């Protein structure tokens with residue numbers, strides 16, 4: 001396990017993932033009933049962007065660094081409000097030094113009745129994550145393989161929930177693992193909202209990944225992708241995608257407003273693009 005998210009925190013891929021996660025949390029809160037977020041690959045929860053690691057790549061500068069400075073249309077500002085309000089709350093003196101990872105972001109948006117279960121397998125990152133939520137009775141942090149949590153921790157006792165699966169993609173076969181993990185989880189908890197993250201890069205097997213997901217016959221699956229640069233000369237990340245199972249009925253329209261705005265803000269060359277479509281369901 002070499003991957004450490006501190007090098008990438010707040011980058012363009014985090015922006016898409018966290019903006020959508022915040023929309024999902026807010027949507028759940030349309031009902032009073034409690035829900036749980038299961039965050040299977042949680043990271044350390046809170047990132048210091050002035051740290052040596054984050055400064056070394058500076059990836060956040062072309063991610064949240066651009067978004068926080070951008071002049072947003074009212075509709076887009078409204079859609080990004082839950083996400084950006086959390087970022088601003090962590091940085092009351094302006095600018096951006098602290099950045100919320102997915103578990104911290106969910107937690108910051110919670111009402112008193114909402115709960116979080118977060119898994120992190122890297123021993124050092126687990127310790128840091130645990131420290132962030134020490135004494136917080138809304139949160140359970142476990143040093144556990146997140147793929148196992150998709151079996152053992154579902155369905156949540158609240159019977160309502162969001163499952164974020166955000167693996168590091170440092171090993172071969174991670175796209176297939178996502179498909180298998182979703183199948184296993186969905187059988188145990190078919191009513192859950194799932195959000196799966198995946199990388200877009202040169203030669204990534206995206207078509208096979210989408211076909212594998214379609215073959216699961218899960219009724220409602222929405223796909224959102226945002227590419228910020230061409231992959232012609234790139235071997236690294238050029239964009240990222242999210243699969244949302246059982247999305248809020250509002251999410252597709254929200255993505256149609258959000259994605260073009262984020263593309264304009266995050267673009268690194270003229271090949272930036274976006275798309276949002278039903279992989280299965282309401283085509």
Ligand code: SAM
Pocket residue numbers: 001003004005014017040041042043044045100101102103119120121122125144145146147166167168
């Ligand atoms: N979800 C986080 C966020 O958005 O702020 C970022 C998570 S990062 C992409 C992936 C994390 O998964 C890393 O911290 C890594 O240590 C952890 N990890 C890797 N394999 C894991 C596994 N099998 N189970 C749980 N965590 C794992």
